[in-house]
Amino acid sequence: MLRIFDIVLSLTGLILGAPVFIIITVLGYFDTGSPIFRQERVGKHKKSFILVKFRTMKLDTASVASHLASTSSITRIGSFLRKTKLDELPQLWNVLKGEMSLVGPRPNLFNQAELIAERDKRGVYSVRPGVTGLAQINAIDMSTPQLLAETDAKMIKELTIGKYFSYILQTVTGKGSGDRVRGE
Template identity: 70%
Template sequence: MIRILDIVIASFGLLAGLPILFVIFIAGLFDTGSPLFLQERVGRNRAPFTLVKFRTMKVDTASVASHLASASSITRFGHFLRRTKLDELPQLWNVLKGEMSLVGPRPCLFNQETLILEREKRGVLLARPGITGLAQINEIDMSTPVLLAETDAKMLHSLGIKDYFRYILQTVVGKGSGDRVSKER
């Protein structure tokens, strides 16, 4: 049932959001010259997939987890995209392709070994990664891998249609702060 909802909502979101996606893409061309950010992430059953987002950081920023990146790497337009969570919209394409769900554990990088091991122990990697979930609305990010894996497992254990819509709604109305970046770098 959740997969069907993912397909319906992602299809509608991409079609209805096409003008917004276009405007952000054009603004991104002026901001960084490269509006889309593509990065290999850990998917379901540890399968690699390419995550698609709008770029929020300078093109030459190191490919590390957000909490390890410098706040000075984020562009002014990138701050806006992160604050409004519009940088996540292209991931609807990943949802349509079946690589992600709207709700699930956020996909990590392959070099985040502690998080991968903690998620593996708890069966989290058996699920499709998601755009949002319990950890995101509670501002738990990848800087605390054990807590994140525990929260992901808790969410997946009890995830039903009611929670699915609750997490999406809370994300859309602004609950959670998105991925943190390092202030001191």
């Protein structure tokens, strides 16, 4: 049932958000010359997929979890995109394709061994990763692997249609801080 909501909402968001996508893409070309960011992430059943976002960091930034990146890597436009969570909009394409859900555990990198182990223990990889979820609205990020995995497992166990829409609404209205970077 939630997959149906994912399809309808992501398709609607992609269509209605098209003007915003165009503006951010143009601004991104002036900011970094490469407005779209693609990165391999861990998906459902630990299968690899390519996550798509608007670029918020300089092109030469190392491919590490956000909390390990330096604040000096974030561009001026990138800072605005991160604060408003507009950098996440292209993930609607990942949702539409079935690689992600609107609500689920944030997809991590394959080099985050501690987080992978914690999530494995709790069965977190049995579901599609999400754009937002319980951890995100409570400002819990990947810098605390055990807490994040516990929160993800709790969300998966207790997820209802009402909570699904609640997490989305809380994210859209600005609750949570997104992924922090070193020095923030």
